[in-house]
Amino acid sequence: VEENNQNQGVVIASDSLSALLSIQSGRASCRQDLIYQILHLLLTLHNKGMIDLDTIDVSNLNRQFLFQKKHVGKSKAQVAKESVLRFCPSANITAYHDSIMNPDYNVEFFRNFQLVMNALDNRAARNHVNRMCLAADIPLIESGTAGYLGQVTVIKKGQTECYECQPKPTQKTFPGCTIRNTPSEPIHCIVWAKYLFNQLFGEEDADQEVSPDTADPEAAWNPADAAARATASNKDGDIKRVSTKEWARSTGYDPVKLFNKLFKDDIMYLLTMDKLWKKRKAPLPLDWTEIHHLESSQEEACGTGLKDQQVLGVQGYAQLFHRSVETLRSQLIEKGEGAELVWDKDDPPAMDFVTAAANLRMNVFSMNMKSRFDVKSMAGNIIPAIATTNAVIAGLIVLECVLNFSVPNGTHLQCYNNIFLNKQPNPRKKLLVPCALDPPNPSCYVCASKPEVTVKLNVHKTIVQALQDKILKEKFGMVAPDVQIEDGKGTILISSEEGETEANNNKFLSDFGIRNGSRLQVDDFLQDYTLLVNLIHSEELEKDVEFEVVGDAPDKAPTPSVPEEGKNIANGNKDSAQPSTSSKAAEDDDVLIVDSDEEPSSSTMEASPESSNRKRKHHGADTDDAVSKRKRLDQQPADDDEDIIALD
Secondary structure, eight states, X not given: OOGGGTTOOEEEEETTHXXXXXXXXXXXXXXXXXXXXXXXXXXXXXXXXXEEOOBOXXXXXXXXXXXXXXXXXXXXXXXXXXXXXXXXXXXXXXXXXSOTTSTTSOHHHHTTOSOEEEEOSOHHHHHHHHHHHHHHTOOEEEEEEETTEEEEEEEOTTTSOOTTSSOOOOOXXXXXXXXXXXXXXXXXXXXXXXXXXXXXXXXXOGGGOOSOOTTOTTOOOOHHHHHHHOOOOSSTTOSOOSOHHHHHHHTTSOHHHXXXXXXXXXHHHHHTOGGGGSSSOOOOOOOHHHHHTSOGGGGOOBSOSSGXXXXXXXXXXXXXXXXXXXXXXXXXXXXXXXXXXXXXXXXXXXXXXXXXXXXXXXXXXTOOOOOHHHHHHHHTTOOOOOHHHHHHHHHHHHHHHHHHHOOGGGOOOOOOEEEEEOSXXXXXXXXXXXXXXXXXXXXXXXXXXSOEEEEEEOTTTOBHHHIIIIIIIIITOOSSEEEEEOSSSOOEEEOSSTTSSGGGTTSBGGGGTOOTTOEEEEEETTTTEEEEEEEEEOSOOOTTOOEEETTOOGGGOOOOSSOTTSOOOOOSSOSSOOBOOOSSOOSSOSEEEEEBOSOOOOOOOOSSOOOOSOOOOOTTOHHHHHHHHHHHHTTSOHHHHTTOOOOO
């Protein structure tokens, strides 16, 4: 096989490159010889490219075998290369410490390889690589892990569904009034605490306000009457402030005043909104002085084990809040006037602040408080990474490569599969369950022959900047869109060339003659992708909804009727993180490895795709994928239905 594959090309995009390349260690395997042979086949290809934007963090050390403590802070790609060369000196690997989104990695760069292996952990990166592979007409082996769950699937242009053929659920969001006024779950309090961090120490965002929302439609109260009944303090900390950050600065970021403002005065103000509490348990304000005098015996930590897994009492979290505010205040002073902090789950003071603030709010609203570990997991959207799961999925990636793309004389078996690694054996005692792949979705606006989509919006209220950022980039996953109005004149609405159309950004679409039925041709030359956008003018969109994709599935994917276990899996913990890739085009490389530490994100399109108004489910779409696979299996003998179990 090796002799017949010296010119074979492979591209690997992986969050767990180390697991993929270190399977040969065989630490828990009785078939080390076979595993090593498979690995050796991959490594002896003439050239391989490895792309990763990230550096090694301490938390990365428990999920693979190539990184050690001495490597913390170094480039993942470079260290992985060095580690591999120690046990396979003949491997020819090029390491790139860069982002896969870098324009240097264009379609021509991808065409240097004959196969792409993806194990990214954010949707934006997955979408982008999917589109680049479609544009370059290169097979893609997509994969992901989430705890003990895993998935591997093959994507081949024109033969199988692409990564974006199926709808993917968007990141869950919560109404502002729920976050600000009526939290009912711990996650609501954690989101509120993260917003609070930005309002106090970071970049203020009007959409992340934390003070009581007097415009809450559920609170049909009389502000004048409420003001008369309010007992909130008129001293520092009164809610009558213009800006949360300005008020905090005026107090010198005094921890006690902040505490009383957030957990006493604001809560008492909420209590005046009578209608909110007719069917809910009313919140209970906290007072710093009263908490400070609590008996320490009442404040013992609950739980045993690691410190991060203990749940403190109200007094403990109040003290943690006090300490973290003082630390963050010092960091702001060190950075100088006008400085801002950025929340990072791996920054202890920031994590302490969010943990304390979230738990104090949970207490106010009568919820069970959470450990720092739990808060960090939810605040950082963290899915535990397990080395053995990564190794199993890495092995399946290589097996799919060998099975479909490494047959002598260039013959491909083309028995493409979608393989799920389940948490528990199914009724037929199988942990690994293969499923046949569907053909391309003719309605996919990425891989269809003529991608087209219909968007409903208000042309008199939508500005060009919103069209570019929220619709084309965020919703449709483009990187650098160029937009031309099909008005017979070829009017350029948006240009990817810096400065060319900036004057249009704050103008309304109607200012350019765009009306109901107008059509826009959108090109992303980096992705070699063209999308035709049909616009429908509507003044009847729901409140706070800026646009709708007609027939769009991702945001309105049907709720599956089975537990969520056969979902598409995606590595990582951040929805917005970027993948890694290299910045130089390699010459005749055989293997490219793209590594990333984030979670799947939105879509990115590519050349020669077929499009449509709706996104169906996606290979990585959670529960919906399990449902579609089960439907597919329903066409097979009843026995086969048992091969798939829903992952809970």
